[in-house]
Amino acid sequence: xxxxxxxxxxxxxxxxxxxxxxxxxxxxxxxxxxxxxxxxxxxxxxxxxxxxxxxxxxxxxxxxxxxxxxxxxxxxxxxxxxxxxxxxxxxxxxxxxxxxxxxxxxxxxxxxxxxxxxxxxxxxxxxxxxxxxxxxxxxxxxxxxxxxxxxxxxxxxxxxxxxxxxxxxxxxxxxxxxxxxxxxxxxxxxxxxxxxxxxxxxxxxxxxxxxxxxxxxxxxxxxxxxxxxxxxxxxxxxxxxxxxxxxxxxxxxxxxxxxxxxxxxxxx
Amino acid sequence: xxxxxxxxxxxxxxxxxxxxxxxxxxxxxxxxxxxxxxxxxxxxxxxxxxxxxxxxxxxxxxxxxxxxxxxxxxxxxxxxxxxxxxxxxxxxxxxxxxxxxxxxxxxxxxxxxxxxxxxxxxxxxxxxxxxxxxxxxxxxxxxxxxxxxxxxxxxxxxxxxxxxxxxxxxxxxxxxxxxxxxxxxxxxxxxxxxxxxxxxxxxxxxxxxxxxxxxxxxxxxxxxxxxxxxxxxxxxxxxxxxxxxxxxxxxxxxxxxxxxxxxxxxxxxxxxxxxxxxxxxxxxxxxxxxxxxxxxxxxxxxxxxxxxxxxxxxxxxxxxxxxxxxxxxxxxxxxxxxxxxxxxxxxxxxxxxxxxx
Numbered sequence: 305x306x307x308x309x310x311x312x313x314x315x316x317x318x319x320x321x322x323x324x325x326x327x328x329x330x331x332x333x334x335x336x337x338x339x340x341x342x343x344x345x346x347x348x349x350x351x352x353x354x355x356x357x358x359x360x361x362x363x364x365x366x367x368x369x370x371x372x373x374x375x376x377x378x379x380x381x382x383x384x385x386x387x388x389x390x391x392x393x394x395x396x397x398x399x400x401x402x403x404x405x406x407x408x409x410x411x412x413x414x415x416x417x418x419x420x421x422x423x424x425x426x427x428x429x430x431x432x433x434x435x436x437x438x439x440x441x442x443x444x445x446x447x448x449x450x451x452x453x454x455x456x457x458x459x460x461x462x463x464x465x466x467x468x469x470x471x472x473x474x475x476x477x478x479x480x481x482x483x484x485x486x487x488x489x490x491x492x493x494x495x496x497x498x499x500x501x502x503x504x505x506x507x508x509x510x511x512x513x514x515x516x517x518x519x520x521x522x523x524x525x526x527x528x529x530x531x532x533x534x535x536x537x538x539x540x541x542x543x544x545x546x547x548x549x550x551x552x553x554x555x556x557x558x559x560x561x562x563x564x565x566x567x568x569x570x571x572x
Numbered sequence: 573x574x575x576x577x578x579x580x581x582x583x584x585x586x587x588x589x590x591x592x593x594x595x596x597x598x599x600x601x602x603x604x605x606x607x608x609x610x611x612x613x614x615x616x617x618x619x620x621x622x623x624x625x626x627x628x629x630x631x632x633x634x635x636x637x638x639x640x641x642x643x644x645x646x647x648x649x650x651x652x653x654x655x656x657x658x659x660x661x662x663x664x665x666x667x668x669x670x671x672x673x674x675x676x677x678x679x680x681x682x683x684x685x686x687x688x689x690x691x692x693x694x695x696x697x698x699x700x701x702x703x704x705x706x707x708x709x710x711x712x713x714x715x716x717x718x719x720x721x722x723x724x725x726x727x728x729x730x731x732x733x734x735x736x737x738x739x740x741x742x743x744x745x746x747x748x749x750x751x752x753x754x755x756x757x758x759x760x761x762x763x764x765x766x767x768x769x770x771x772x773x774x775x776x777x778x779x780x781x782x783x784x785x786x787x788x789x790x791x792x793x794x795x796x797x798x799x800x801x802x803x804x805x806x807x808x809x810x811x812x813x814x815x816x817x818x819x820x821x822x823x824x825x826x827x828x829x830x831x832x833x834x835x836x837x838x839x840x841x842x843x844x845x846x847x848x849x850x851x852x853x854x855x856x857x858x859x860x861x862x863x864x865x866x867x868x869x870x871x872x873x874x875x876x877x878x879x880x881x882x883x884x885x886x887x888x889x890x891x892x893x894x895x896x897x898x899x900x901x902x903x904x905x906x907x908x909x910x911x912x913x914x915x916x917x918x919x920x921x922x923x924x925x926x927x928x929x
Contacts, residue, residue, distance in 0.1 A: 360774045364641070374783045380772035382644045383785035385667050388637035391629065395641035395649065396772070398625045399597055403774050421637070424630035 325349035327358060331375045336443075338538020340528030341369060343495040344437060345376055347505045348408070352379060355512055361404040362396055364389040366418075368410035369443040387418025390425035390434065397432045404515055405432040412442045415451040415477045422477065429486030429520035433511045436478065436523065439530040440549060447533035451475040454552055459533070474552065478525040482558035488520035490559035494527045496542045500555070519561065527553045573759035582722040582749040585757075586652065586678055586742075587612035589726035590624075594761040596647035597625040599638035603657045604690040605746040606680035610652070622763055632657040636664030636677075643673035644784035646771025648730050648764065652678035654746070655696050656687060658704075665739060666705025670786025672801075674733035676726065677711075678742040680749035683882075683909040691909025692746030692832060697886035700743045701859045708798055710805050712740045712812065713859040715830040719753035721857075727758065734768075736808055743859060745882070747832040747911060814857035815866055819845070823852025825921060826870055828891050829880040830856050832911060837880050839914035844921060851921065859887070864894035871898035878921055880912065881905045900924075 313319075327349035335341050352361055358379055365373040367386035374381035384392040389407035397405040414422050414436050422434070441459055442448040449459040449466060452474050456465040466474075482490040489511055493504040504526060511522035527549050529541040536544060580588065587609045590598060600610045610628060618624035625642075629635035635651045642649035653661060658679045668675055679700065683693035700713045712732050714725045722744055729740040767773055775781045788794040816834075819841050820826070827837040834855040844851035854870060856863050871877070876899055879888035888903035895901060904920040906912045 358774075359776050362645075362772050362774060371787065374785065378775065378781055380775045380781050381783045381785070382641060382772055383671075383783070383787055384640070385637060385663055388633070388640075388664070391634040391637035392641035392644070394627070394634075395597060395599065395625075395638035396645055398627065399642050399645050399647050399649075400773060420630055421634050424634065 325353045327353045327378050329376055329378050333376060334372060335369065336532040338529065338531045338541060339369075340439070340495045340526065341437060343501060344435070344504070344526055344528070345373065347495065347501065347508055348435070349377055351505065351508050351512055352377070355509070357404050357512070360402070361406070362400070364393045364396070364405070364407040366407070366409040366413040368413045370408055370410060370437065371444065373408055387413050387416070388421055389413065390418065390421040390430070393432045394425055394428070394430045397430060401431070404512060406435060407432065408435045408437070410443070411436070411438045411440065411450045411452040415475050419477070423481065423484070426481040426521045426523065427484045427486045429488070431515060431518050431520060433515060433522045433524065435508075436525045437528050438525055438553065439528045439533070440474070441530050441533040443530050443533045447530075454548060476553070478523060478553075478558060481521070481523050486520050487523055487559055488561050489514050489522040491523075491557045492525040492527060492553060492555050494545070494550075494555055496529060496545060514561065517563065519563070525553070527555065575756040575758060578755055578757055579752055580719060580755050581608055581752050582716070582719045582744060583608035583680065584612050585719045585723040585755050586726055587616070588757060589723040590650060591616060591618045591622060592758055592760040593727040593730055594622065594648060594763040595624050595650055595730070596763055597627070597638075597642045597649040599627050599629050599635040599642070599649065599651050601629050601632045601635050601653065601657060603632075603654045605682055605692070606652055606654045606678070606749050608749075609678070622760070624763070632660035633664065636661035636668070639675050639677075640664055640668050640671070640673060643668060643675045644671070644772050646768040646773065650676035650678070652680065654680045654682050655684050655693070658696065658699065662699075662705040665711070666707050666709060667786050668739045669705070669709035669711065670707060671784050672737040673739065673784065674730070674737055675739050676729040676733060676742065677739060678744060681743065681745040683907065689909040690746065692882065692911060693907065693909060694745055694831060694833060694882040695884070695886065695907065696743065697859065697881070697883060700741050701862070701890070709801065710808070710860050712736065712738055712808060712861075714740065714742050715857060715859050716742060716744050716748060717831050717834045717855060719748065719751065719755045722748060723755050723757060732812065736804060738804065738808070743831070745832050809861040812858060813861045813863050813865070815863040816855040816857060818853040818855065820852035820854060820870060822850055823870075823873070824850040824875050825852070825925065826874040826877045827851060827853045827880055827917070827921070828856070828867065828877055828887070829853065830859060830887065833880045833882055836912055836914055836917060840917040840921070843914050843918045847918070849921065849925070862890050862894065864890070867891060867894035868896065868898070871895035874899060876900045876902065876924055878924060879903045880917055882911060883907060
């Protein structure tokens with residue numbers, strides 16, 4: 305056994321490099337090992353805590369792997385029907401315009417069954433944030449083809465690879481919403497390594513701050529992995545994502561407002 | 573302030589009554605024969621006066637999910653549509669029932685199935701009363717028979733919806749929605765500033781977070797929730813039955829009809845009595861809960877009952893269940909947008925009396 309003397313000095317506040325956000329509950333997350341959802345949740349929790357907006361934030365969770373998101377963040381939540389989160393969020397924000405409202409949706413939820421709700425909320429310029437986690441597969445239901453599944457990519461409903469001649473092409477929803485006048489800030493990020501976690505956190509902070517300006521919809525895509533659905537180890541899945549997903553869904557800003565947020569982003 | 577007398581369509585009366593009831597939000601999508609509701613609201617622009625949000629959604633599906641979101645914030649919200657649009661809303665309606673949210677849904681019924689017709693019908697009785705969406709749930713269903721009731725049931729609908737945290741449906745039809753009658757409008761109410769303790773308005777440090785959901789994977793807990801709903805529905809059945817009787821005291825033959833058909837039957841009662849036939853009418857005002865006890869009581873008095881509906885025979889099943897074989901129960905209906913005349917209703921009653929089917 306190691307000598308435990310002096311442990312209090314080691315965990316003193318000035319040595320603290322990382323701590324669990326107060327906004328995260330003690331509920332054990334149900335995600336598979338290596339999944340990006342938990343990292344995205346943590347970033348979201350940190351932003352809500354750091355911006356001091358727990359009292360003023362209402363989240364809308366989707367149907368999909370993150371269906372139980374409301375168990376993990378200690379804020380008010382509404383659980384939407386599959387794909388309908390942007391319609392639910394529209395009414396929340398219209399009726400409570402002073403509050404911060406966001407949806408958190410997967411690719412099946414946002415880009416298949418909820419395409420109409422997503423595009424029309426963005427087109428009306430509804431003043432909330434849409435967080436779109438794209439892992440190119442239906443994770444929760446067991447790895448079926450998603451609207452974002454890459455050409456040739458195998459899934460349980462495209463066992464020989466996605467044949468675009470019969471199964472259609474992957475849909476780049478983020479590129480579509482960036483063309484709409486209603487969107488204010490549109491960006492594509494990832495959370496698979498520390499530098500990208502920092503970039504995503506910066507984007508998310510900006511998006512919450514932009515919401516105070518009442519200028520339109522903010523849209524953050526997070527290209528993520530699905531080790532279980534892709535049948536890979538977490539490390540393999542991240543490598544595969546870099547080599548295959550990022551060329552098709554390139555990271556970076558698609559639409560950046562000229563106006564800067566009211567508050568400058570805090571240093572990360 | 574006193575009530576105000578106006579000449580209005582039923583649809584316009586719903587819109588004006590919503591503003592006056594202090595509604596917080598209306599979310600809709602145009603469909604005949606009820607588009608006057610959203611048109612009236614857009615023109616009235618209540619956002620500038622009461623702060624009521626009026627939004628034309630991209631679909632009926634989006635509109636009902638907006639209602640879910642607004643109701644989850646504890647707000648008085650509503651949507652209106654007609655039959656095909658109400659079918660599209662069914663997913664949202666069962667989620668609203670499952671999350672126990674209050675709201676008002678108005679169906680200005682037209683004939684079906686499918687795209688059907690734009691003319692009035694009562695063929696959505698099963699959908700409104702027996703489910704419509706999936707799962708074990710009930711709506712509270714109010715059936716107006718006049719423009720006045722289309723106005724009055726907005727306020728009553730919201731009151732019941734909030735009392736029971738349950739969606740309320742006003743089941744009207746294209747005739748009442750489109751016709752003009754005089755209507756006494758209640759003085760405007762202020763929008764409520766009280767926030768229900770379950771509403772999602774942002775979590776203050778003083779309470780636990782509020783979660784609006786209808787999801788429960790543990791079958792034991794889901795069953796407990798289902799049982800809780802059953803208790804609520806039983807309470808509604810006990811306390812909220814509403815009906816109107818017309819010349820029932822000495823009736824030997826009973827019409828049972830709601831909405832437009834009830835107006836036709838009221839005239840049919842007069843015509844029958846002129847011919848020496850002692851007819852009466854029971855008009856259910858609530859279709860869920862159904863006035864079963866009253867019908868069962870009347871079954872001890874009358875010789876037969878005739879359910880008159882603009883459908884192939886839907887409510888007649890509830891009449892049969894109510895009387896449980898005590899008296900013969902028949903159905904007379906017109907479909908496809910046709911409205912029966914009082915004369916043909918009386919003729920049908922006379923045939924039933926003679927014993928012919």
